[in-house]
Amino acid sequence: MNHDAYDDNYIRSILNNVKSIAMVGASPVNVRPSYFAFKYLAQRGYDMIPVNPGHVGKALMGKPFVASLADIDRPIDMIDIFRNSSHIMPVVEEALKLSPLPKVIWMQLGARDDAAAEKAEAAGLKVVMNRCPKIEYGRLSSEISWMGVNSRTLSSKRAPIPTQGMRLSLNRTSFGGGQTAASDRAAKNKTETT
Amino acid sequence: MTDRLPGFSTLAVHAGAQPDPTTGARATPIYQTTSFVFNDADHAASLFGLQAFGNIYTRIGNPTNAVLEERVAALEGGTAALAVASGHAAQLVVLQQLLRPGDEIIAARKLYGGSINQFTHAFKAFGWNVAWADPDEIESFERAVTPHTKAIFIESIANPAGSITDIEAIAAVARKAGVPLIVDNTLASPYLIKPIDHGADIVVHSLTKFLGGHGNSLGGIIVDAGTFDWSKDNKYPMLSEPRPEYHGIRIQETFGNFAFAIACRVLGLRDLGPALSPFNAFMILTGIETLPLRMQKHCDNAKAVAEFLSTHPAVSAVNYAGLPGDKYNALLRKYAPKGAGAVFTFSLKGGYDAGVNLVSNLKLFSHLANVGDTRSLVIHPASTTHSQLDDAAKVKSGAAPEVVRLSIGIEDKEDLIADLDQALRA
Known part of the structure; x- marks a missing residue:
């Protein structure tokens, strides 16, 4: 598995197939990136569970915080880890004790732990590192193009009209688009030097 | 797969x-509208708070402009782009994100005359200081670095003489100094040179020139390479610090590798206001569809015209990197093997007066202050675009009194050569 560059189809299949997402490190503060991503994914219809021991007793968009993955009362498809690279491994180890196992470990933009990824992949999980599911969803549905962002996709097919709360057109097949190789290299150099 | x-x-x-x-x-x-309706109060709040992607008001973003932005980002290999009203507006918005009063930018001395004016006078009034360096002498960039340096600015193919800049060498200076390299790629267009592949962190364009290509619409664009770590030394608070305009959001932390383009949009364009008309965006988009065809024809015509002029008895010198003996020919083969662009200068044995005469005798070439049009254009920089520089600065920037600048169009090259020939004889 090449964790420097993911095929669109790999990301697309994850975002199309997971239904419940536990977000470890979710913040109730409405200017934090985790809050942005939580709200966005909840509005796209994912069953979101905020995990943060510092906020138990509070709720995020009506969803009560839980202290740890073990406290979640239902199977989870994906764990989105909003923590620094140095805090990834314990979360992955906790995830691997769950039954049933989650299907996907997702580490947020800026976070990467290759050893933790290897461990999760050995247990049959899919892993995404150093990406944001909100950005990837926006990119593959072309919604992010409204902000002038290079979605790196091309398509001659008409997209459904986007409305709040519905899944956008992740299922459209699209042709690869413009590349951002320079940015990918810079990200790799950054994670290697930190 | x-x-x-x-x-x-x-x-x-x-x-x-x-x-x-x-x-x-x-x-x-063409989404010719100022504003976009919100679904409900929460949707409006989400958009204003940068929590959701979407349209609010055309000064911040517009769906027609967004197509142009994504297209140029893709052509340049960047993560995102922001279209603005002109190339000058692009430079203003970029530097507003990077510089505070008392900060400095190092700029190549060989720049479009309008950029030299903008940096020297308008930006100086903001307390943004410019240190000039010579793109033919890389050490001059190194010597200009100070603790106040916040960016380095160069042109890939430089106005007015079409000289080729060693982007990789200057990118290395920028990396060592810990500042971003900004490349104005207007004269090359991404068809000839992709500066991001050579180490640029930000690319700017006057879309008015080859990208739009038809001389009918002004526009500018900023491309974010997604390569620079804005938070590393806290040198760029617009990107790394909590922004009071947005309840304390940190732009880089929130937007990752397209944070610079977002900062330009939500802190620059929103507050400075130089928005691009959606109609202009449409015209420029239509132009870009034929960029590869036009650019190759521009280059092929320019080479033929430069070859003709280089043997003409009235001409003392031709500065065109596409000529085998030109001092920039080696850099051209490295950076732009498909061609040397269509803007170059030549010198007349008859000096200033011969330059003025030539311009008035031409019948097909249009005398005007633009480049990158389908039509062939001519200007005498010493009496026009570079007239506000003193004589020494004119020579240094490649606009000496005997110099004439051409922008070669996509007409039949035989007709362009015939027009120049009759005007030089007249």
């Missing part, structure tokens, strides 16, 4: 433009 990577010409036609979701229109619609 690995995604297939499309080529440049495919991106020039398709990137950013999908059939309109509402109507199915295949050409990009």
Whole structure:
């Protein structure tokens, strides 16, 4: 598995197939990136569970915080880890004790732990590192193009009209688009030097 | 299955433009509207708080402009782009994100005369200081670095003489200094040179020139390479610090590798206001679809005209990197093997007066202050674009009194050569 560059189809299949997402490190503060991503994914219809021991007793968009993955009362498809690279491994180890196992470990933009990824992949999980599911969803549905962002996709097919709360057109097949190789290299150099 | 990577010409036609979701229109619609309705109060709050992607007001973003932005980002290999009203507006918005009063930018001495004016006078009034360096002497960039340096600015193919800049060498200076390299890629267009592949962190364009290509619409654009770590030394508080305009959001932390383009949009364009008309965006988009075809023809015509002039008895020198003996020919083969662009200068044995006469005797070439049009253009920089510089600065920037600048169009090259020949004899 090449964790420097993911095929669109790999990301697309994850975002199309997971239904419940536990977000470890979710913040109730409405200017934090985790809050942005939580709200966005909840509005796209994912069953979101905020995990943060510092906020138990509070709720995020009506969803009560839980202290740890073990406290979640239902199977989870994906764990989105909003923590620094140095805090990834314990979360992955906790995830691997769950039954049933989650299907996907997702580490947020800026976070990467290759050893933790290897461990999760050995247990049959899919892993995404150093990406944001909100950005990837926006990119593959072309919604992010409204902000002038290079979605790196091309398509001659008409997209459904986007409305709040519905899944956008992740299922459209699209042709690869413009590349951002320079940015990918810079990200790799950054994670290697930190 | 690995995604297939499309080529440049495919991106020039398709990137950013999908059939309109509402109507199915295949050409990009002109969304000539100031504003966009919100679904409800929460949607409005989400958009204003940068929590959701979407449209609010055309001064911040517009769906027609967004197609243009994504297309140029794709052609340059950047993560995102922001279209603005002109190339000058692009430079203003970029530097507003990077400089505070008392900060400095190092700029190549060989720049478009309008940029030299903007940096020297308008930006100085903001307390943004410029240190000039010579792109033919890389050490001059190194010597200009100070603790106040916040960016380095160069042109890939430099106005007015079409000289080729060693982008990689200057990118290395920028990396060592811990500042971003900004490259104005207007004269090359991404068809000839992709500065991001050579180490640029930000690319700017006057879209008015080869990208739009038809001399009918002003526009500018900023491309974010997604390569620079804005938070590393806290040197760039617009990107790394909590922004009071947005309740304390940190732009880089929130937007990752397209944070610079977002900062330009939500802190620059929103507050400074130089928005691009959606109609202009449409015209420029249409132009970009034929960029690869036009640019090759521009280059082929320019080479033929430069070869003709280089043997003409009235001409003392031709500065065109595409000529084998030119001092920039080696850099050209490295950076722009497809061609040397269409803007170059030549010198007349008859000096200033011969320059003025030539311009008035031409019948097909238009005398005006633009480049990158389908039509061939001519100007005498010493009496026009560079007239505000003193004599020494004119010479240093390549606009000495005997120099004439051409922008070669896509007409038949035989007709262009015949026009120059009759005007030089007249």
